[in-house]
Amino acid sequence: MHRTHYVGDLRAEHAGQTVALAGWVSRVREFPDQSFVILRDREGVAQVTVERDNPAFETARRLRAESVVRVEGVVRLRGEGQRTSAYPTGDVEVIPTSVTVLSAAQTPPFPVENAEGVNEDLRLKFRYLDLRRPEMLANLRLRSRVQAAITAFLDAQGFVNVETPMLTRSTPEGARDFLVPSRLNPGEFYALPQSPQLFKQLLMIAGVDRYYQFARCFRDEDLRADRQPDFTQLDMEMSFVTQEDVLDLNERLMRHVFREVLGEDLPSPFPRLTYHDAMDRYGSDKPDLRFEHAFTDVTDLFAGSEFKAFADAVDAGGVVKVLTAGELTRKQIDELERVAKLKGARGLAWLRREGEGFTGGISRFTGAQARALLERTGVQEGGTLLFGAGAWRGAVEALGAVRVALRDLLNLASDGPRFAVAWVTDFPQLDLDPDTNTWTYMHHPFTAPHPDDAHLFGTPRQGEIRALAYDLVLNGFEVGGGSIRIFEPATQTRMFEAIGFTEQQAREKFGFFMDALTYGTPPHGGIAWGFDRLVMVMAGAASIREVIAFPKNNRGADLMALAPSEVDEAQLREVGVAVAAPEATAD
RNA sequence: GGUCCGGUAGUGUAGCGGUUAGCAUAUCUGCCUGUCACGCAGAAGGUCGCGGGUUCAAAUCCCGUCCGGACCGCCA
Numbered sequence: 001m002h003r004t005h006y007v008g009d010l011r012a013e014h015a016g017q018t019v020a021l022a023g024w025v026s027r028v029r030e031f032p033d034q035s036f037v038i039l040r041d042r043e044g045v046a047q048v049t050v051e052r053d054n055p056a057f058e059t060a061r062r063l064r065a066e067s068v069v070r071v072e073g074v075v076r077l078r079g080e081g082q083r084t085s086a087y088p089t090g091d092v093e094v095i096p097t098s099v100t101v102l103s104a105a106q107t108p109p110f111p112v113e114n115a116e117g118v119n120e121d122l123r124l125k126f127r128y129l130d131l132r133r134p135e136m137l138a139n140l141r142l143r144s145r146v147q148a149a150i151t152a153f154l155d156a157q158g159f160v161n162v163e164t165p166m167l168t169r170s171t172p173e174g175a176r177d178f179l180v181p182s183r184l185n186p187g188e189f190y191a192l193p194q195s196p197q198l199f200k201q202l203l204m205i206a207g208v209d210r211y212y213q214f215a216r217c218f219r220d221e222d223l224r225a226d227r228q229p230d231f232t233q234l235d236m237e238m239s240f241v242t243q244e245d246v247l248d249l250n251e252r253l254m255r256h257v258f259r260e261v262l263g264e265d266l267p268s269p270f271p272r273l274t275y276h277d278a279m280d281r282y283g284s285d286k287p288d289l290r291f292e293h294a295f296t297d298v299t300d301l302f303a304g305s306e307f308k309a310f311a312d313a314v315d316a317g318g319v320v321k322v323l324t325a326g327e328l329t330r331k332q333i334d335e336l337e338r339v340a341k342l343k344g345a346r347g348l349a350w351l352r353r354e355g356e357g358f359t360g361g362i363s364r365f366t367g368a369q370a371r372a373l374l375e376r377t378g379v380q381e382g383g384t385l386l387f388g389a390g391a392w393r394g395a396v397e398a399l400g401a402v403r404v405a406l407r408d409l410l411n412l413a414s415d416g417p418r419f420a421v422a423w424v425t426d427f428p429q430l431d432l433d434p435d436t437n438t439w440t441y442m443h444h445p446f447t448a449p450h451p452d453d454a455h456l457f458g459t460p461r462q463g464e465i466r467a468l469a470y471d472l473v474l475n476g477f478e479v480g481g482g483s484i485r486i487f488e489p490a491t492q493t494r495m496f497e498a499i500g501f502t503e504q505q506a507r508e509k510f511g512f513f514m515d516a517l518t519y520g521t522p523p524h525g526g527i528a529w530g531f532d533r534l535v536m537v538m539a540g541a542a543s544i545r546e547v548i549a550f551p552k553n554n555r556g557a558d559l560m561a562l563a564p565s566e567v568d569e570a571q572l573r574e575v576g577v578a579v580a581a582p583e584a585t586a587d
Numbered sequence: 588g589g590u591c592c593g594g595u596a597g598u599g600u601a602g603c604g605g606u607u608a609g610c611a612u613a614u615c616u617g618c619c620u621g622u623c624a625c626g627c628a629g630a631a632g633g634u635c636g637c638g639g640g641u642u643c644a645a646a647u648c649c650c651g652u653c654c655g656g657a658c659c660g661c662c663a
Contacts (some may be wrong), residue, residue, distance in 0.1 A: 027623090027624080029621095029622050029623065030619095030621070030625095031620065031621070031625085032618085032619060032620065032621095033620050033621085034620080034622085035622095035623080036623070037621055038626090047622085047623070049621080067614090078621090079621080081621085082621055082622085082623095083654085084622095084623060086623065086624095090623080093621095106596095107597070107613070107614060108597085108613090109597060109598075110597075110598050110599090110613095111597095111599090111612075111613070112599060113624095114597095114598095114599095114612095114624085115598090117599060117600090118598065118599075119594085119598090119599095119655070120655075120656070120657095121655050121656090122598085126621065156606090172659095174662075174663080175661085175662055175663090176661090176662085183611085183612095193661095194662095219663095220662095220663065221661055221662040222588095222660080222661055222662075223662095224657085224661080224662085225656090225657070225658090227662070260588055266641095285663095286663090298654075300652090318651095338590095338591090342590080342658075342659055343659080392610090395597075434604070442662075442663095444663090471663080478663060480663095481663055528663090530663080543656095552656075553656085554656070554657085555654095555655090557653095
């Protein structure tokens with residue numbers, strides 16, 4: 001046996017015991033009459049003390065950081081004044097009878113235990129060293145515990161874990177597919193699943209009743225701090241349920257997970273917002289509710305007002321919204337304006353409260369509204385009003401981006417609760433693409449419309465149809481999204497028609513699924529959690545990469561394994577693929 | 588596809604037109620009676636991402652390019 005104890009588990013109670021330890025050398029402190037070797041494993045660190053007369057003395061003093069060693073010896077209580085509370089094993093030390101180097105390490109490319117501030121590409125290239133850091137290991141273990149808590153809860157609730165294929169036909173979540181050529185069927189391709197959407201619905205048709213899976217999903221889109229090309233969803237689906245049933249079960253699951261893993265109590269029930277209210281008040285369908293800063297509507301104040309830009313916006317049926325902030329520097333306002341413009345706003349109008357009036361920004365034009373603005377916003381002396389004006393969606397989205405930027409600028413979230421969870425409900429069924437002026441689905445094409453609104457399909461008012469769709473929002477991240485599904489073939493057909501799919505196109509893409517609906521389909525619905533994102537928020541990490549063992553960078557490259565890579569010509573021939581544009585050769 | 592920020596010893600950083608390219612840490616050597624991020628002394632370590640341009644002179648200014656990060660578009 002290599003070892004009897006984890007290094008980090010040694011305590012005063014082990015004093016006098018003979019132990020065998022194995023781990024990595026953290027550091028060696030060398031003195032004329034003894035050397036202190038700090039040994040590390042996944043549970044922590046402990047000190048091995050080697051006196052000059054110890055046969056292992058010479059071996060110990062030659063140890064290098066990150067080498068793997070095995071130590072046999074006796075645990076000894078440290079003398080008075082030699083104990084430390086700097087680490088949990090600080091009351092004891094191990095006096096070795098033997099020290100064996102199992103694997104010598106080169107000098108690591110970055111300081112393994114203090115990689116704070118090391119370039120992330122270097123950490124990713126040597127990910128196995130990066131993962132030796134206690135913080136990274138803690139993230140992996142957190143993730144594992146979240147997964148275990150979910151599994152235990154869903155298993156107890158009668159959910160059946162079913163795996164679905166990785167090589168499949170693409171199911172439309174609207175993203176680009178990763179394609180896999182088929183050697184046995186030249187010229188044909190599998191797609192990696194963007195989600196197991198159709199499969200889980202088919203499992204309901206099959207009578208599984210309650211399904212879940214930690215599903216690997218693949219989407220070939222540009223990446224962000226909270227997006228990877230391959231990622232993990234907690235995917236689940238339930239039969240004979242209403243939206244309330246799904247929300248209730250997921251609330252209980254989420255509360256269970258936070259209680260079990262973090263000891264945090266989430267509210268019961270979760271706050272709820274409709275899509276419209278979330279957008280109207282916070283300018284986002286995934287508002288960060290750790291802080292308030294909701295918008296104030298001042299549309300009525302600016303109808304026919306002196307300030308032309310706002311008056312015109314109101315005339316055109318738009319809105320004027322105000323975000324009330326504290327005192328801001330000109331530089332901060334400029335930064336916020338940059339954010340607003342990024343989201344398509346023409347600018348960011350602002351006012352600073354001074355006494356019973358306003359200065360700066362657009363104050364020359366707002367004399368008539370000053371009193372009402374003061375009353376409605378309650379802005380403090382020196383505080384700032386930030387305006388969003390124009391067509392509703394564009395105006396609130398721009399101001400919503402400003403709200404988030406303000407959070408980051410002033411650290412607004414740090415005063416609030418550690419976790420703010422909420423449901424966003426009543427999403428629109430359909431969304432008008434302004435570029436092509438065509439309708440598309442907001443969630444996905446299998447989402448059931450609200451029964452009260454379904455009659456609007458095919459009418460000019462079909463944009464008003466509410467979907468039985470819901471998102472789970474945590475600290476401004478969408479950590480889950482789902483819906484009650486269409487289970488009637490006729491409704492499915494109307495939905496396809498509404499988004500411009502002909503019968504033929506629908507059959508071609510989803511024929512097997514539309515057939516399945518005709519063989520006895522239970523009403524059903526479900527949800528998928530963005531599992532990596534959830535763990536990221538729980539870990540307090542700034543990037544999803546911090547909670548994924550071997551992540552890709554924001555170009556989709558694995559810097560350690562060097563994927564993606566070119567492949568042999570022979571491999572391409574075998575799968576019947578020719579590369580159209582071999583790399584642009586240097587001139 | 589676009590915008591912004593960054594790239595200087597192994598690592599982290601300073602320098603922003605003339606420096607022997609500085610500092611910290613890691614590495615190596617020596618010293619040090621119990622340290623705990625030990626300390627002290629010394630040594631070695633740099634194609635200043637790459638290419639081009641401006642200039643008497645470029646790490647520094649300009650252009651291009653590569654790489655990394657954040658964001659917009661895109662993506663639930």
